[in-house]
Amino acid sequence: MVADIAEAETFLAAHPHINYFEILFTSMTGVPRGKRLRRHELLPIYKYGRFLPGSVLVVDTLGADCEDTGLVWEDGDADRVCRPVPGTLVPAPWLGDDVGQVMLSMYELDGTPNDLDPRHVLQRVLERYEADGLTPVVACELEYYLIDLERGPEGQLRPAATFNTGQSPKGTQVYGLPEIEQHGAFFRDLWETADAQNIPLEGAISEFAPGQVELTLSHKPDALRAADDAVMYKRLAKGVALSHGIEATFMAKPWADRAGSGFHVHISVADKDGNNLCASDDPQGSDMLKQMIGGMKAHLADVMGILAPNANSFKRFKANSYAPVGLTWGVNNRTVSLRVTAGPAHTRHVEHRVAGADANPYLVLAAILAAAHHGIAQKIDPGPAVVGNGYAAAAESGAILPTNWFAAVDYLSNSKVLRDYLGERFVDMYVSVKRTEQARFYEEVTELDYDWYLRNA
The missing domain is CATH 3.30.590.10 (Glutamine synthetase/guanido kinase, catalytic domain)
Structure with a gap:
């Protein structure tokens, strides 16, 4: 379900002091990602959505591309469209009295839910x-x-x-x-x-x-x-x-x-x-x-x-x-x-x-x-x-x-x-991201390696 523009119009009327909005969604790793926008950019999101690269769903915990997913170079790092989630347009007081936020969910350009978006994976179940x-x-x-x-x-x-x-x-x-x-x-x-x-x-x-x-x-x-x-x-x-x-x-x-x-x-x-x-x-x-x-x-x-x-x-x-x-x-x-x-x-x-x-x-x-x-x-x-x-x-x-x-x-x-x-594709992509993370994590040499092996090996 996508939020109706009336929700944004009502919110803006009730909060004339909020001038900035953070839009966010979660990648597979669960880290919120998005942008900070100005007030005049909010209504267009409700009308047309916001175009963002589909590859952001399959970045690792640190936000780096996972190229083995095939969603970076092979896909041309193509955009999908993100649309607002109903009921999530709210103030964000810890960021300041003039800041709000809204959650997004990702769709294909033809309007079908993106099968790698964690929110749509839950909806499928x-x-x-x-x-x-x-x-x-x-x-x-x-x-x-x-x-x-x-x-x-x-x-x-x-x-x-x-x-x-x-x-x-x-x-x-x-x-x-x-x-x-x-x-x-x-x-x-x-x-x-x-x-x-x-x-x-x-x-x-x-x-x-x-x-x-x-x-x-x-x-x-x-x-x-x-x-x-x-x-x-x-x-x-x-x-x-x-x-x-x-x-x-x-x-x-x-x-x-x-x-x-x-x-x-x-x-x-x-x-x-x-x-x-x-x-x-x-x-x-x-x-x-x-x-x-x-x-x-x-x-x-x-x-x-x-x-x-x-x-x-x-x-x-x-x-x-x-x-x-x-x-x-x-x-x-x-x-x-x-x-x-x-x-x-x-x-x-x-x-x-x-x-x-x-x-x-x-x-x-x-x-x-x-x-x-x-x-x-x-x-x-x-x-x-x-x-x-x-x-x-x-x-x-x-x-x-x-x-x-x-x-x-x-x-x-x-x-x-x-x-x-x-979903077959979701599991394959999730596994690919995690195996990329495993390789990156374990190739790092840490202080613990030195403590255990520098003199004892």
Whole structure:
């Protein structure tokens, strides 16, 4: 769906002081890219779209071309047309009172959705649910660290100093209220900015490491909009943090000896009347919920290349760390990958705990929901729920997640189910981008290479 020009006309009339607009979309790697435009350039985007090179969808994390995709020289670096996403034209207060933003999605010149745009990839999966009269209801839950802009004397990261004491936090202090209060000004601006952008941001907690926080976006029966919210939220969290002289990082594992940052997705499925089809007096949920879990469990290895998209992503998966390591599910159990949550029967749903905060929200939801739909369609049995220590159960069974970046990308490349749901061309291009990143990342010689091998080799 493309936004109507009336949305822009109404916004401009209501915000005569906004003179600049940032237009943005996400590449496969999930990094927002775009342009800053002047006020008079906004309406033409709603009338005609904005022409941008299709190759930008397949750049690497650092924004460099991935020539093996064939979308650079062979394609003539050709333009596609980007059109505004409804409901995403909003103020961007952290950039100044005179700045707004709008999200775009990419189309071919003939008007068909570009099959490499992550937003359209998710839409493709949602159409499978719609055809069956089903609606996924999702909520995104992101963990991240607040860190100092300046590194320590040896180049190390440091948790952000608190505003009231000027000291970096010490100790874990999970669910600690003083840790939230000490960054109260940041959270106040974060919530106010989220409200200004119509992002349904809920409460904050201090997570399982110094400087780590978690906030949840409320459940929505519109998974596409939920992904838009997550992309916009990550952007505003980084921007608001910088306006307070600190930095918000969604890197999966900033410290080796501290908790990684996850991207937990809460999922249920509703019928056309909005009834929760996962609801059940049984704590394990309905038959449909079990089938969803069966599909997600069966394809966990296949989707790891999307849920853990970077080299650093895999440093997060460690036993007894609250990051899952196995093909496991359970009830009210945070040691497993797929957790059926506690609560009243009508709220029954599953929390998918595998993705890292560094992953692309559109692709995370697309991959997870594809696996869940396949479970429903094939009535996949998830097997018995794990009771007790999920890490021990995974070790005992040997049913563990892929442990490195290369294996995860290979699993995705070879998955017939993911190719069916996400698109053959998308999977080929995504795999090509990730293999290019792998080659570039591992050809770098780092200080760690010197520490380990300069004298010892």
